[in-house]
Amino acid sequence: MHGIAIHCGHSALAGDLRTWLAGAPLLAANDVELFVHVGSVPVLAPDARPIFRQGRVAIRGGTTSDPTLTLEWGPGLGIAFIEPTCATADAIVSEEGLNQGHELFRSFFLNVCILILRRAGLHHVHGASLIDPHDRGWMFVGASGSGKSTTTALLARRGWQVGTDDIAFLSRAEDKGVHVRAWHDHVALRADSANSLAVEGGVTFDSRKKTGWLPESLGATWAPSVRPTVLAFTELDAERPTTMTPLAPREALHKLLHNSAWVMLDALVADEHLSLLTTLAQQTQAYELRLGRDMFAHPERLSELVA
Amino acid sequence: MTTIFRRHQDLRLTALDDEGVVLHLGTLKYFTVNDTGLTILRALESPRSMPELVTAVTTEFDVSDDVAEQTTRAFLARCMESGLIHEESA
Numbered sequence: 001m002h003g004i005a006i007h008c009g010h011s012a013l014a015g016d017l018r019t020w021l022a023g024a025p026l027l028a029a030n031d032v033e034l035f036v037h038v039g040s041v042p043v044l045a046p047d048a049r050p051i052f053r054q055g056r057v058a059i060r061g062g063t064t065s066d067p068t069l070t071l072e073w074g075p076g077l078g079i080a081f082i083e084p085t086c087a088t089a090d091a092i093v094s095e096e097g098l099n100q101g102h103e104l105f106r107s108f109f110l111n112v113c114i115l116i117l118r119r120a121g122l123h124h125v126h127g128a129s130l131i132d133p134h135d136r137g138w139m140f141v142g143a144s145g146s147g148k149s150t151t152t153a154l155l156a157r158r159g160w161q162v163g164t165d166d167i168a169f170l171s172r173a174e175d176k177g178v179h180v181r182a183w184h185d186h187v188a189l190r191a192d193s194a195n196s197l198a199v200e201g202g203v204t205f206d207s208r209k210k211t212g213w214l215p216e217s218l219g220a221t222w223a224p225s226v227r228p229t230v231l232a233f234t235e236l237d238a239e240r241p242t243t244m245t246p247l248a249p250r251e252a253l254h255k256l257l258h259n260s261a262w263v264m265l266d267a268l269v270a271d272e273h274l275s276l277l278t279t280l281a282q283q284t285q286a287y288e289l290r291l292g293r294d295m296f297a298h299p300e301r302l303s304e305l306v307a
Numbered sequence: 308m309t310t311i312f313r314r315h316q317d318l319r320l321t322a323l324d325d326e327g328v329v330l331h332l333g334t335l336k337y338f339t340v341n342d343t344g345l346t347i348l349r350a351l352e353s354p355r356s357m358p359e360l361v362t363a364v365t366t367e368f369d370v371s372d373d374v375a376e377q378t379t380r381a382f383l384a385r386c387m388e389s390g391l392i393h394e395e396s397a
Contacts, residue, residue, distance in 0.1 A: 050335045063333050064316040250324040257328065257337055264335045270319045274330060278321045 004113060008036040013098065020105050032087040032120050034112065041079045041094045044070060052265060056103075057111050061265035069115055069266060073097065073108040080112045084268060087119035103207050110167070118266055122169035122181060123273040126259045128152045129163035129180040129226040132303050137226040139168070139180055139280075140289070141259045142234035147291040150193040151234065153213070154299035156220035157197070162187065163215075163223045170276040173227065178280045180226045186212025196296050230306055231284035233259075234291060241294050244287040244305040252286035253278060311397045312360065312383060314351040318391060331391060338389065343368065344382050351392065 004021055008014035013036065049066060052059045056077070062069045067084035077097035082089045089112050097104060114124045128140040128148045132155075140148045152165040163182030173179045186203055188210040194202070199218065202211040215222045232244065233255045247255070256277045257263065263273040287306070294301070317333035327345030329338045340348065343364060350363035357379065364375040386392040 049333070052335060061332060061335070248324060250326050253321075253323050253328060254339075257330075261335075264330055264332050264337075267317060267332050270330060270332055274319050274321045274328075278323055281323060 003032070004116075005031065005033045006036065007033065010036070010038045013038060013093070016105075017109065020109070032113075032116050034089050034091065034109075034116065036091045036093065038093050038095065038098060041072075041074065041076050041092050041097070044072065044079070052261060054111060055107055057107055059111070059115070059265060062267050064267045067267055071108075071111055071115065073111075078104075078108045080108075080115075082112075082115050082119075082266075087116045089116045101207070102205055106205075106208070114262065115266070117169060118262065118269045118273065121272070122171050123269070123276055124260070124262050125168050125170055125180075125256065125277075126166060127168040127180070128165045129168050129182050129223065129228065130155055131161040131163075131223050131226055133159050134303065136230055136303075137180070137228040138230045138232065138302075139226070139228040139284070140232050140234050141256065143259070145236070146234040147236050147295075148234055149187055149189055150197075151291060151295060151299065151302075153187050153189055153193070153197055153199070153218055154295060155302070156187065156215055156218035157199075158300050160220060161215075161223035161226075162218070162220040163226050170273075170280060172272075172276060172279075176279070177227055177283050178276050180228055182222070182224055182226070184214070184222060184224070186214055187218060188212040228280065228284050231280065231286040232289035232302075233286070234289050237290040238293050240290065240292050242292040242301060242305070243290045244302070245290075247286040247288055249281040249286065252281040252284070255286075256281060309356050309397050310394050311354045311356050312351060312392055312394050313354045314348060315391055315393070318348070320345070320348055329391065331389075334390065336389075338391070340382075343378055344386075347379060347382055348386075348391075354395075354397075356397075 006017045047060055049060045058072045060070045069082040071080040078093045080089045080091040130138045142148050149165040156162045165187040167183035169181040170178050171181055190210055194211050202213045204211050319330040321328050322345055325342045327340040346367045347360055350360055360379050361375045
């Protein structure tokens with residue numbers, strides 16, 4: 001098993017990258033390498049492929065006839081090329097990109113890593129992963145602002161183990177099931193959620209208008225790998241008590257696809273990603289989870305709702 | 308001259324509960340198809356003629372050749388509109 005190897009001639013950036021990745025000990029089955037240069041960012045020629053946008057990042061996916069992935073951050077902040085045959089990215093960051101602080105890692109390098117880790121069998125989903133006190137694996141999936149992070153933080157303070165609140169990777173386990181591997185990062189909360197939880201301290205992420213806490217600082221044990229048996233698609237509904245409505249595997253697969261746009265982005269690994277999403281929909285009991293304000297007082301009620 | 312049907316090279320398929328899900332990596336869109344559509348798309352892993360596709364459908368489902376051909380023609384027409392399949396002369 002290997003991590004992500006960094007090759008970078010800019011010593012300060014190389015150090016920052018290694019520190020950032022050391023905090024996220026996500027191991028891949030194959031070698032994953034990231035080559036980074038600092039310099040002027042080239043402008044790409046027009047390309048007929050549709051663009052997938054993720055914030056300020058624009059990705060042109062690898063198709064069968066044009067399998068090189070390109071990722072542009074900007075304009076003019078950074079660019080990365082992922083060649084078709086290996087789990088390797090060549091990235092260029094401009095001086096302006098270097099000055100973007102946390103966004104350099106969160107917007108640019110995280111997306112580059114997500115793309116190259118797919119080549120090593122780790123497939124990203126916007127989701128949270130946890131283990132409840134009965135040893136059941138849970139996964140919360142939903143868009144930004146759907147309550148994943150707040151629910152994760154609430155449960156962390158009630159003795160649940162936490163993998164991640166947002167950066168989850170699906171991988172195939174030896175038993176052919178799907179495991180969720182977690183990027184060890186901060187559970188990031190908006191001010192109103194943090195106030196409701198009455199947690200203090202944390203790391204401020206100005207550009208995201210959030211404050212973050214590692215799972216351990218919320219009182220939880222970090223769970224690097226979770227085998228989910230409960231899959232919950234989160235939505236906020238402050239007007240009503242929390243409900244969980246069972247979904248058929250077919251409905252779960254549609255919702256997973258909606259939250260895993262990456263599945264479309266690389267012809268070489270799309271089959272594997274689609275197969276993992278299908279297995280996840282089959283191995284779990286899925287629910288539509290509508291989160292009411294009662295969650296703040298009684299988050300452990302989730303366990304009762306699926307019992 | 309025979310008309311053959313060819314699946315777009317950027318399609319990826321999966322199946323769950325008798326429903327197929329089709330991803331089109333070239334357009335970043337996805338589609339759902341019923342079990343008959345899934346049978347036809349799977350048969351099109353290699354280019355096929357209409358009689359070959361009708362045989363694939365009648366092998367899988369208890370329907371007459373006429374019904375299978377009608378269903379297959381209607382499905383292929385919808386797929387061609389969405390760019391999932393194209394036809395060519397062989």
